[in-house]
Amino acid sequence: MKTYLPALLLTLAWAGGAYAQSGEAVTSNEVNKIILGNYTPSDYQAATVITDPAVISTGLLNDISPDSLKAYLIMLNSFQNRNTFSDTSSSSFGIGAARRWVLSKFQQYSAANDDRLKSAYLTFTYNPSGAGCGSTSSINKHADVIAVLPGSQTANKSLIIVEAHMDSRNVSNCDVTGSAPGIGDNATGTALVLELARVMSKYTFRNTILFSVNTGEEQGLIGAKALANYLSNNNVLIKAVNNNDVSGGVFCGHTASAPSCPFYGDIDSTDLRIFSLGDFNSPDKQWARYIKLEYKEQLLSQVAVPTNIQVMEPEDRTGRGGDHQAFTKIGYTAVRFTQANEDGNGSNGSGYSDRQHNVRDSLGHYNSSTHTIDSIYVNTNYLARNALVNGNSMAMVALGPDTISMMGTLWSANTIKVMFNPANSPAYRVAVRSATNDWDTVYTVTGASSAVLKVPYASNTTFYVSAAAMDANGTESQFSTEYILSTGLFILDLQPDSTHPAAGDPGDQGIRLMPNRPNPFDEATMIAISSGTDAYADRCCLQISSLDGRLVERIPVHLQKGLNQVVFNHGFGVSGVYICSLIIDGLPVQSTKMIFRKQ
Numbered sequence: 001m002k003t004y005l006p007a008l009l010l011t012l013a014w015a016g017g018a019y020a021q022s023g024e025a026v027t028s029n030e031v032n033k034i035i036l037g038n039y040t041p042s043d044y045q046a047a048t049v050i051t052d053p054a055v056i057s058t059g060l061l062n063d064i065s066p067d068s069l070k071a072y073l074i075m076l077n078s079f080q081n082r083n084t085f086s087d088t089s090s091s092s093f094g095i096g097a098a099r100r101w102v103l104s105k106f107q108q109y110s111a112a113n114d115d116r117l118k119s120a121y122l123t124f125t126y127n128p129s130g131a132g133c134g135s136t137s138s139i140n141k142h143a144d145v146i147a148v149l150p151g152s153q154t155a156n157k158s159l160i161i162v163e164a165h166m167d168s169r170n171v172s173n174c175d176v177t178g179s180a181p182g183i184g185d186n187a188t189g190t191a192l193v194l195e196l197a198r199v200m201s202k203y204t205f206r207n208t209i210l211f212s213v214n215t216g217e218e219q220g221l222i223g224a225k226a227l228a229n230y231l232s233n234n235n236v237l238i239k240a241v242n243n244n245d246v247s248g249g250v251f252c253g254h255t256a257s258a259p260s261c262p263f264y265g266d267i268d269s270t271d272l273r274i275f276s277l278g279d280f281n282s283p284d285k286q287w288a289r290y291i292k293l294e295y296k297e298q299l300l301s302q303v304a305v306p307t308n309i310q311v312m313e314p315e316d317r318t319g320r321g322g323d324h325q326a327f328t329k330i331g332y333t334a335v336r337f338t339q340a341n342e343d344g345n346g347s348n349g350s351g352y353s354d355r356q357h358n359v360r361d362s363l364g365h366y367n368s369s370t371h372t373i374d375s376i377y378v379n380t381n382y383l384a385r386n387a388l389v390n391g392n393s394m395a396m397v398a399l400g401p402d403t404i405s406m407m408g409t410l411w412s413a414n415t416i417k418v419m420f421n422p423a424n425s426p427a428y429r430v431a432v433r434s435a436t437n438d439w440d441t442v443y444t445v446t447g448a449s450s451a452v453l454k455v456p457y458a459s460n461t462t463f464y465v466s467a468a469a470m471d472a473n474g475t476e477s478q479f480s481t482e483y484i485l486s487t488g489l490f491i492l493d494l495q496p497d498s499t500h501p502a503a504g505d506p507g508d509q510g511i512r513l514m515p516n517r518p519n520p521f522d523e524a525t526m527i528a529i530s531s532g533t534d535a536y537a538d539r540c541c542l543q544i545s546s547l548d549g550r551l552v553e554r555i556p557v558h559l560q561k562g563l564n565q566v567v568f569n570h571g572f573g574v575s576g577v578y579i580c581s582l583i584i585d586g587l588p589v590q591s592t593k594m595i596f597r598k599q
Helices: 029-036 053-063 066-078 094-111 183-200 222-233 283-298 324-328 380-399
Strands: 008-010 020-026 118-127 141-149 159-165 208-214 238-244 271-276 308-311 334-339 364-367 372-376 405-412 415-421 427-433 441-446 450-454 462-470 483-486 524-531 540-546 551-557 562-569 576-584 587-596
Touching: 020 029, 020 222, 029 118, 029 141, 029 208, 053 183, 053 283, 053 380, 066 094, 066 183, 066 380, 094 118, 094 141, 094 183, 094 208, 118 222, 141 183, 141 222, 159 183, 159 222, 159 380, 183 208, 183 238, 183 380, 208 222, 208 380, 222 324, 238 324, 238 380, 271 283, 271 380, 283 308, 283 334, 283 380, 283 427, 324 334, 334 380, 405 462, 405 483, 415 427, 415 462, 427 450, 441 450, 524 540, 540 562, 551 562
Parallel strands: 008 562, 159 208, 159 238, 238 334, 271 308
Antiparallel strands: 020 118, 118 141, 141 208, 271 334, 364 372, 405 415, 415 450, 427 441, 427 462, 462 483, 524 562, 540 551, 540 576, 576 587
């Protein structure tokens, strides 16, 4: 859903180029109407409508094919260079040939499913203002390839989106003729979107699903920004966006961006990272938790090789970014799926020998004797498992009811009372968490509009509560925003204390440095500061130091009323206990211990 966060989120933001997209338009009037929710649902209903979530989850598991994914990768490799500004007229080379092929695949899937998957281009103009790779009007006209699977109702017109960028690059971001296969980054994500369009088109879901293959990610997210702007300008609501970027590799390069793999040559085909913005009351983090919960409850017992889903602290890797940020920037819920190990950081600096953002990001090893590729660098079984996590989350939220609201209060020392609104659902889920990004416990409440629940925390533990509705088939909605509670205490009050002046003792203003989470941690952690006043807005910082007093880092904090959050990322290779101090007007006010755990 389109939600703006109440908390101040201080995190490293990725900024694209200072360019502009304009004139966004969908080339099919029918597709445009479906996106806006102006259609007759019965016109697009599957011959047999399946509403059992277990049947659909098992269907996705059985139908997603590593062989299909490999075939897509081979075809994407054949276009040689998919740079955003590459050839658009050739039938076999460049971004134009690639996007026409993607459109043809969407049309093929539709033909196999009663013509229910509708596809089009989202065209737009990109003006580099004298910079960038192109300067003529013809080069500046671009297109994303989109397809929509219409929902069974239009009362709630919210979309679910799965996206990936198709454009590629090599050492030069403006090389439009040289080899730029871009297999890891990001033919893998494109293949994943295509495969989900193929296997999900047989179903009818409650909400419409939009599949998007974007252009221009390497030039500053221009294709994703065009899509996000088009949807926002038309007041289209979105339940969630799954962005897939660098999705099928398993090898750790020398220079992978933190937080990432631990050492060169490490192989990881079971872990999957989900990056998302914010923490407390972040709809993006809530969506990441939902993805993990649905996989655990719907699929974990069925899969031959389990996927370990890691809900990461930051919105993306250090100094990096992706198409999900085009959506979060304007208030939409979005996350990024990325493989656990990356073969490089794309820097292409002196001595760079990894594959990412390089001609070496190829399909595999070319055997000059047989003139064939005898091994591929992408693990298509791993890519299929990642597609399954994506598709399952999309299916469940597209089937499920609308998000509810809740109220939580402390009932006794370690029990809480939760009340649901609206109060007419067959059942509800209540999720609680404390020290990590993961839910510790998820309760099920049936036949009641409120419940008293015992929480698994010791006295004086701060924890977070949220709730979801369940329909008659047992499918959850997205979870609500979170309540902060503390065992043995009343609800944590983040409002200013009116009995005190605006600028007095920080302790009198409800300023509290909360324990970082997770703690211990090995890559990144979230530090939160609650405040009842804006009086210290430009007078604060966080100071990280070692036990012997050595300064590790100093982070400015624009302290605002409410919950302020700072992501601290130290990467790998550090261990020990450090001190995090809140500094106001140059003096330490409060401190906590942070435990760095070397992986």
